[in-house]
Amino acid sequence: MTTIVVAMGEKNEIGFDNKLLWHLPTDLKHFKDLTSGHPIIMGRKTYESIGKALPNRTNIVISRKKNWFEEGILIVGSIKEALKFAKKIDENIFIIGGGKIYEQTIDMADKLEVTLVKADLEADTFFPKIDMAIWKKTEETCHEKDEKNQYDFCFQTFERIKTQ
Numbered sequence: 276m277t278t279i280v281v282a283m284g285e286k287n288e289i290g291f292d293n294k295l296l297w298h299l300p301t302d303l304k305h306f307k308d309l310t311s312g313h314p315i316i317m318g319r320k321t322y323e324s325i326g327k328a329l330p331n332r333t334n335i336v337i338s339r340k341k342n343w344f345e346e347g348i349l350i351v352g353s354i355k356e357a358l359k360f361a362k363k364i365d366e367n368i369f370i371i372g373g374g375k376i377y378e379q380t381i382d383m384a385d386k387l388e389v390t391l392v393k394a395d396l397e398a399d400t401f402f403p404k405i406d407m408a409i410w411k412k413t414e415e416t417c418h419e420k421d422e423k424n425q426y427d428f429c430f431q432t433f434e435r436i437k438t439q
């Protein structure tokens with residue numbers, strides 16, 4: 276199973292200036308619960324935005340740059356290579372962004388784990404439109420903002436109902 280994990284605003288916005296748009300500790304915990312113990316695939320910019328390898332997961336970073344190495348991550352030159360290595364490690368793999376990587380992988384994913392943040396924010400990076408002829412929302416749990424989480428948000432699961 277290949278799952279995309281994303282947190283996006285009401286206009287599919289996901290980032291600005293190589294940073295996230297919100298601070299939602301409950302979503303970070305949800306992300307950790309989903310991905311811990313499984314390989315995660317990300318673009319080089321998302322890796323730089325996080326700033327370190329995430330623990331208890333094989334971190335696979337996609338980049339066209341040659342000859343760079345960093346402790347704790349596996350660097351690959353293409354999405355195909357990332358998927359090949361990830362599938363050798365575990366059958367459940369997670370694609371965690373960013374925009375460039377989502378664009379190129381949404382058509383091959385089986386599942387989307389979306390956090391829909393109830394906000395409309397300025398952004399320079401977006402998630403592709405979720406085509407409801409292809410995807411069906413199968414689960415939704417919503418949370419109201421509180422002293423730790425600055426916006427209302429919903430965890431939504433989409434499953435593929437049609438192959439491309």
Ligand SMILES: NC(=O)c1ccc[n+]([C@@H]2O[C@H](COP(=O)([O-])OP(=O)(O)OC[C@H]3O[C@@H](n4cnc5c(N)ncnc54)[C@H](OP(=O)(O)O)[C@@H]3O)[C@@H](O)[C@H]2O)c1
Binds near residue numbers: 292319353374400
């Ligand atoms: N809200 C969320 O859930 C979420 C999740 C993740 C990220 N984000 C946000 O998204 C933004 C980053 O996204 P982004 O679209 O700018 O960058 P990105 O997708 O994280 O990374 C893009 C980089 O990945 C490499 N790459 C992409 N496609 C490739 C391919 N086919 N073959 C080889 N390498 C490839 C290239 O690296 P090189 O330039 O090194 O060749 C490219 O510059 C940040 O603002 C981040 O905070 C949000």
